[in-house]
Amino acid sequence: MQVGHKVEIKRSFSGQDLRSYYELGGELPTDNQVPDPLLASLFSYLLGMKLPGLGTNYLKQETEYMHAVYIDDVITASVTITRLRPEKHLVDLETMCVNAEGQTICSGRALVFIKDVK
DSSP: OTOOEEEEEEOOOOOHHHHHHHHHTOOOOSSBOOOOHHHHHHHHHHHHHHHTTTTTTEEEEEEEEESOBBBTEEEEEEEEEEETTTTTTTTEEEEEEEEOOOEEEEEEEEEOOOSSSO
């Protein structure tokens, strides 16, 4: 791991994805807008599976949402290491989602704990 290391994933959400999400909470979708927690789940996936990866513990997430995302919009989510603190086992990361036009949908930061920060 090093400062500037970045991973990303492209994803769109279907109508079925939204129905499944809302069924968990006992509601049905009222529009075609993707709920913010589904976008944030892309960061969880990247942090837990790609960078830093397995063994990552989420400590903090801050996200500002600027624009709505709708069914079938293609979104690119990314996490980028901004700071390593090996003495405390901490990694700071920038988080961001952009749409196909390059417009920032949401951005923020994450702080994670990982035992083997190198």
